[in-house]
Amino acid sequence: MTSRHVTLPAGFRAAGVACGIKGSGNPDVAIVAADRDAAAAMVTTRNQVVGAPVIRNRRVLPKGYGRVRAIVINAGNANVCTGKAGLRDADAMAARTARLLGTDPDKVLVASTGIIGHRLEMGKVGRGIAAAVDELGTRNDSAALRAIMTTDTREKSAVVQTLIDRKPVTVAGMAKGSGMIAPSMATMISVITTDVAIRPSALRKALAEAVAVSFNAVTVDSDTSTSDTVVVLASGLAGNTALTARSGGYRKFAATLKEVCVELARQIAADGEGATKVIEIAVRGARNDAEAEIAAKAVANSPLVKCAVHGCDPNWGRIVAALGKSAAKIDPDALRVKIGRTTVFSRGGPRPFDAKKVSKYLAADSVLVTCDLGLGRGVFTALTCDLSREYITINADYHT
Amino acid sequence: MTSRHVTLPAGFRAAGVACGIKGSGNPDVAIVAADRDAAAAMVTTRNQVVGAPVIRNRRVLPKGYGRVRAIVINAGNANVCTGKAGLRDADAMAARTARLLGTDPDKVLVASTGIIGHRLEMGKVGRGIAAAVDELGTRNDSAALRAIMTTDTREKSAVVQTLIDRKPVTVAGMAKGSGMIAPSMATMISVITTDVAIRPSALRKALAEAVAVSFNAVTVDSDTSTSDTVVVLASGLAGNTALTARSGGYRKFAATLKEVCVELARQIAADGEGATKVIEIAVRGARNDAEAEIAAKAVANSPLVKCAVHGCDPNWGRIVAALGKSAAKIDPDALRVKIGRTTVFSRGGPRPFDAKKVSKYLAADSVLVTCDLGLGRGVFTALTCDLSREYITINADYHT
Numbered sequence: 164m165t166s167r168h169v170t171l172p173a174g175f176r177a178a179g180v181a182c183g184i185k186g187s188g189n190p191d192v193a194i195v196a197a198d199r200d201a202a203a204a205m206v207t208t209r210n211q212v213v214g215a216p217v218i219r220n221r222r223v224l225p226k227g228y229g230r231v232r233a234i235v236i237n238a239g240n241a242n243v244c245t246g247k248a249g250l251r252d253a254d255a256m257a258a259r260t261a262r263l264l265g266t267d268p269d270k271v272l273v274a275s276t277g278i279i280g281h282r283l284e285m286g287k288v289g290r291g292i293a294a295a296v297d298e299l300g301t302r303n304d305s306a307a308l309r310a311i312m313t314t315d316t317r318e319k320s321a322v323v324q325t326l327i328d329r330k331p332v333t334v335a336g337m338a339k340g341s342g343m344i345a346p347s348m349a350t351m352i353s354v355i356t357t358d359v360a361i362r363p364s365a366l367r368k369a370l371a372e373a374v375a376v377s378f379n380a381v382t383v384d385s386d387t388s389t390s391d392t393v394v395v396l397a398s399g400l401a402g403n404t405a406l407t408a409r410s411g412g413y414r415k416f417a418a419t420l421k422e423v424c425v426e427l428a429r430q431i432a433a434d435g436e437g438a439t440k441v442i443e444i445a446v447r448g449a450r451n452d453a454e455a456e457i458a459a460k461a462v463a464n465s466p467l468v469k470c471a472v473h474g475c476d477p478n479w480g481r482i483v484a485a486l487g488k489s490a491a492k493i494d495p496d497a498l499r500v501k502i503g504r505t506t507v508f509s510r511g512g513p514r515p516f517d518a519k520k521v522s523k524y525l526a527a528d529s530v531l532v533t534c535d536l537g538l539g540r541g542v543f544t545a546l547t548c549d550l551s552r553e554y555i556t557i558n559a560d561y562h563t
Numbered sequence: 564m565t566s567r568h569v570t571l572p573a574g575f576r577a578a579g580v581a582c583g584i585k586g587s588g589n590p591d592v593a594i595v596a597a598d599r600d601a602a603a604a605m606v607t608t609r610n611q612v613v614g615a616p617v618i619r620n621r622r623v624l625p626k627g628y629g630r631v632r633a634i635v636i637n638a639g640n641a642n643v644c645t646g647k648a649g650l651r652d653a654d655a656m657a658a659r660t661a662r663l664l665g666t667d668p669d670k671v672l673v674a675s676t677g678i679i680g681h682r683l684e685m686g687k688v689g690r691g692i693a694a695a696v697d698e699l700g701t702r703n704d705s706a707a708l709r710a711i712m713t714t715d716t717r718e719k720s721a722v723v724q725t726l727i728d729r730k731p732v733t734v735a736g737m738a739k740g741s742g743m744i745a746p747s748m749a750t751m752i753s754v755i756t757t758d759v760a761i762r763p764s765a766l767r768k769a770l771a772e773a774v775a776v777s778f779n780a781v782t783v784d785s786d787t788s789t790s791d792t793v794v795v796l797a798s799g800l801a802g803n804t805a806l807t808a809r810s811g812g813y814r815k816f817a818a819t820l821k822e823v824c825v826e827l828a829r830q831i832a833a834d835g836e837g838a839t840k841v842i843e844i845a846v847r848g849a850r851n852d853a854e855a856e857i858a859a860k861a862v863a864n865s866p867l868v869k870c871a872v873h874g875c876d877p878n879w880g881r882i883v884a885a886l887g888k889s890a891a892k893i894d895p896d897a898l899r900v901k902i903g904r905t906t907v908f909s910r911g912g913p914r915p916f917d918a919k920k921v922s923k924y925l926a927a928d929s930v931l932v933t934c935d936l937g938l939g940r941g942v943f944t945a946l947t948c949d950l951s952r953e954y955i956t957i958n959a960d961y962h963t
Contacts (some may be wrong), residue, residue: 192873209888210884210887210888211886211887211888211892211893211894211895212884212886212887212893212895213598213887244620244880244883244895244911244912244913245912246856246910246911246912253781264879277882278880279880279883280879280880280912280913285639302720344840379832388884388886389883389887399819404944439686466866466958467958468952470954470955470958471958471959471960473959474958476959478641479680480678480679480680483611483612483644483789484612484788484789485629486612486680487610487611487612487613487789488609488611489611492611493611493612494611495611495644508644511644511646512644512646512680512682513644550866550955551955551959552952552956554866554870554872554956555870555950555951555952555954555955555957556952558866558867558870558871559870559873559874559876559951561873
């Protein structure tokens with residue numbers, strides 16, 4: 164986590180203000196704006212029920228990429244299940260932001276997170292947008308980030324730099340999300356900025372690849388939000404020759420973007436509701452990558468595995484059973500399971516191991532479970548967190 | 564729950580004894596025996612990792628039906644991931660039981676539940692089997708049932724009577740299970756007896772139909788055990804003409820068997836680890852039954868929905884989001900969600916409702932959520948329980 168992030172790449176400003184949607188008085192409206200139209204790419208939730216902002220953004224960017232000036236985000240109210248009136252509200256948020264920035268409504272993306280089924284209080288939102296535009300500066304990253312947080316307990320951001328055409332390129336991102344986080348992204352919103360010069364279509368390709376192994380690899384509770392949105396904006400000010408998907412520098416940029424997304428995804432897993440640690444489930448040796456993903460997520464979503472890790476119990480049986488119930492092909496005799504560096508299961512049965520030592524390993528902030536299915540070359544790593552009493556407290560005591 | 568069950572149909576005896584596998588000194592070996600070979604049918608886990616008893620039973624009844632004299636069950640050790648030695652142990656359990664009952668080893672089924680990865684202590688088991696055969700009587704149902712329990716807090720049994728060919732027919736069953744898996748402790752095992760006369764193949768068909776809407780409709784934690792086994796034995800002593808799948812009485816018998824299985828499944832959900840209530844998720848209006856099942860289980864497995872019900876929160880948003888993330892087709896505008904009798908969502912948005920009243924409804928022992936997808940005629944009802952802090956306590960503080 165860094166205090167500056169989305170405004171570090173050249174050509175971006177950010178702001179976050181409180182307009183009163185959150186009862187707490189905390190910031191709840193954020194804007195990240197490019198000085199000029201930026202190349203933009205977007206990936207949204209796979210849930211079939213989607214919020215008005217997602218519906219609107221898909222209309223504005225039907226192919227998931229284009230050119231965009233800004234994104235405006237509110238927290239406290241997700242503007243989901245609000246019908247045609249909700250769509251008009253999302254349009255109005257974009258229109259107001261566009262007018263104040265001197266651009267077209269179709270150049271502004273919208274995202275909302277919070278309770279669902281309630282209309283936005285558009286008076287408050289409108290005043291918030293005006294205040295945020297007034298505040299737009301290059302050092303307001305932290306306020307912008309706090310304004311998109313809901314049940315998050317920590318600010319989540321990442322910055323990675325690289326060289327493309329010998330020009331320094333920065334990729335920076337902020338994210339929110341800590342529950343309803345699942346295979347198809349999360350109750351998660353992330354805004355990523357970069358100064359690289361890149362074609363929008365190539366940016367979308369790089370984002371889709373990065374999301375597959377980062378935000379789509381995180382699962383806190385197997386639930387998927389109606390509002391998940393990841394947006395990347397590229398100002399082009401780094402001075403490199405504009406990348407296409409076939410450029411020499413493309414893979415380097417894509418790897419850098421992936422690094423930022425994976426880091427943000429890890430921070431989301433670490434801040435999963437009630438989480439005390441991140442659990443990485445690395446599956447290899449699957450018949451193919453798709454089966455590796457299915458197997459890794461079966462383990463990552465198993466409440467019994469998550470409880471066992473919470474209790475520092477090296478319960479290989481629950482891991483093996485979770486693999487076995489998945490739709491991925493498993494052969495117990497070919498399977499090897501490691502907790503950290505310790506093999507706990509191979510050749511169809513448990514291996515003798517020092518339970519105290521492995522239990523101590525499981526007490527760390529971040530633990531790795533490796534499952535080699537021994538059947539092929541498919542790999543996938545899922546990220547999750549442990550399941551604690553606190554998760555229940557957060558989600559049972561919350562009221563609609 | 565009734566104190567007599569599996570010995571109520573004519574032609575069966577049962578026993579349960581303590582042989583010392585469970586450290587507690589509680590009963591841990593059960594036998595349910597028919598006086599003569601009975602028609603038998605079996606359904607076992609879909610997990611790809613299966614215990615030695617399941618492997619053995621599948622060899623004995625490769626088509627899932629045949630003629631069987633008895634089933635011998637132990638708790639405390641599941642005999643899973645124990646390799647060829649474990650298979651020999653399962654065979655030895657059957658052989659010893661068969662010898663003492665004066666029948667063939669292939670006429671005895673075996674089931675085990677408890678910790679996995681450890682060899683059975685066959686000396687204890689052998690003595691237990693001998694003691695159980697000595698105890699075989701007609702009023703030991705409760706001892707037999709207690710002998711198959713692990714983390715269960717309640718005895719689970721059901722009895723239903725009907726008339727077939729004007730003859731009274733009894734179907735009775737006992738079950739154990741409270742975490743869907745727990746390679747450590749928990750697994751679903753059920754033994755059902757009946758005096759109906761029926762062909763084994765027809766009995767298998769009726770059992771498969773019943774399991775689909777009962778045991779396979781229950782989900783406590785989405786995890787599936789390596790040892791799940793349901794066996795039904797039919798003595799034929801009711802005096803009806805032996806049923807085939809085309810007999811007039813077949814549907815009546817199948818409905819009765821289904822009723823017993825659904826009742827046992829409800830008791831399993833009610834005793835789910837940490838559960839304070841049963842949640843029934845009835846999906847109708849899906850494009851087909853398969854999609855209805857997918858949708859119902861997506862809601863039933865959602866930790867956020869289960870936490871909300873635990874907290875008596877009428878959180879329709881989590882229900883709608885869980886439906887939307889499922890692979891079943893959902894159209895929010897066609898969807899109607901009811902909690903009890905109260906419509907909370909329709910036509911794409913929430914309906915005004917008395918939150919206090921619905922919250923009070925959710926405080927009951929048993930609650931119903933109905934989701935009409937409005938797209939077709941597919942129906943499925945899933946059974947689950949709420950998710951409480953106690954689930955975490957049971958599953959995090961337990962040690963391998």
